[in-house]
Amino acid sequence: MLDFRVEYRDRNVDVVLEDSSTVGDIKRILENELQIPASKMLLKGWKTGDVDDSTVLKTLHLPKNNSLYVLTPDLPLPSSSHSGALQESLNQNFMLLVTHREVQREYNLNFSGSSTIQEVKRNVYDLTSIPVRHQLWEGWPPSATDDSMTLAVSGLTFPCHRLTVGRRSSPVQTREQSEEQCTDVHMVSDSDGDDFEDATEFGVDDGEMFGVASSALRKSPMMPENAENEGDALLQFTAEFSSRYGDCHPVYFIGSLEAAFQEAFYGKARDRKLLAIYLHHDESVLTNVFCSQMLCAESIVSYLSQNFITWAWDMTKEANRARFLTMCTRHFGSVVAQTIRTQKTDQFPLFLIIMGKRSSNEVLNVIQGNTTVDELMMRLMAAMEIFSAQQQEDIKDEDEREARENVKREQDEAYRISLEADRAKREAQEREMAEQFRLEQIRKEQEEEREAIRLSLEQSLPPEPKEESTESVSKLRIRTPSGEFFERRFLASSKLQVVFDFVASKGYPWEEYKLLGTFPRRDVTQLDPNKSLLEVKLYPQETLFLEAKE
DSSP, X not given: OEEEEEEETTEEEEEEEOTTSBHHHHHHHHHHHHOOOGGGOEEEOOTTOOOOTTOBGGGGTOOSEEEEEEEOTTSOOOOOOHHHHHHHHHHSEEEEEEEETTTTEEEEEEEETTSBHHHHHHHHHHHHOOOGGGEEEEOOOTTOOOTTSBGGGTTOOSXXXXXXXXXXXXXXXXXXXXXXXXXSSEEEOOTTHHHHHHHHHTTOOXXXXXXXXXXXXXXXXXXXXXXXXXXXXXXXXHHHHHHHHOSOSOOBOOSOHHHHHHHHHSSOGGGOOEEEEEEEOTXXXXXXXXXXXXXXOHHHHHHHHHXXXXXXXXXXXXXXXXXXXXXXXXXXXXXXXHHHHTOOGGGOOEEEEEEEOSSOEEEEEEEESSOOHHHHHHHHHHHHHHHHHHHHHHHHHHHHHHHHHHHHHHHHHHHHHHHXXXXXXXXXXXXXXXXXXXXXXXXHHHHXXXXXXXXXXXXXXXXXXXXXXXXXXXXXXXXXXXXXEEEEXXXXXXXXXXXXXXXXXXXXXXXXXXXXXXTTXXXXXXXXXXXXXXXXXXXXXXXXXXXXXX
């Protein structure tokens, strides 16, 4: 699968295709996205030169990520007012494809529309070491006659424009070439030439002259010297970086290097990232180009954001340099610290790629400032391949460890539940025993109370009259629910309550039992207890039986 980012005016379209697809397939996708007929499109930006719609992508040997742009010369520009169009052009970003003729090397440089031609030439001096006054250019539009012009009004092709730069052998030769080829699209960098010539006459070296110019543009240092707190130093670094190079830059971690380690290396294995340490140096001629053209490239910013924790430090001041070397020795060892210590100023900026391991932190790569966007991306991706392999092992180990811990937790939980069940069962048994004891106590108390009542009733009964008594005597025979009988004689004049008390003294209280007559069947307990036995017709004798009340 190949990834393409296609620019058209103020839009970006991402296209993903198999390498067996053709250039025409890309155009058909863009036709739907941009609402532009494929026949009106010129698809530019191929590294291998011009291609046609039938070209198979595999034959072009393209990298995975590619940048293209669409030109539509046959279509008119959107109508807008002149001032609005100018403001829009100033806000646009131009991609300059600059070829260094002598070494046949191509640079992809991004500049805003508000940048001047002179700024472009100075940046190219950083890359090629060709002083501005010695630069011989091809490809500038005829309207680009003044180095103070902004790119927005210079007539450059948007979004991409191809230029070629070489070294002019002598000022005389350059002027002759300029006069002979005045009709060609050539441009010789004579602006500010007088200043450079004057500097040469006074013995000022080209590099020194450019260094003074660059230093004059700096408003404040990237990082305060001897900052007490690394987080505060990083806050100033981020603010100054944004003011110099714009808001499209890596998200720098605000905090100490130890905190960056913690964030990158010590979370869950799936959440870990590589640590990228950017070492800035204001005195290096490579710094401006590296920051503006590579570190702020959208592809680099996106890749770092997804896969890295990025931490930065300024090595310009000696105190800050010594402070970082001390941190480096503590965290990476003396070998890495010595490697950074021996780096010359012009080898900065440096980009350190760090991978956290179980026992130590490993420096996977040290990237110097003299690189390109493609080289930087390839080295970042190579580091990610190494990290991904290690991360998969860590994830596997972590998953196995978590599985073991889950089993142990489940066993502990099952044991806890078992103990809880045993405790609950024991407590239930204890409650049941306590309840049984309580009920037994109540039963005993009730029995004691009934026995006391029975004895009291038994003692309160009038004496049983003798058979030869001269008074009228009623003889009652009472059958219990169990089939037993007991008999007693009562005076016929005795109240029915006396019979009730007698039955109760035998353990059958009239509140719980009914005393029934046989002939006729009647419930004696429903009769008036104050009437005599004679009155209720329980005379001279009667057989009664007891029945429990419902």
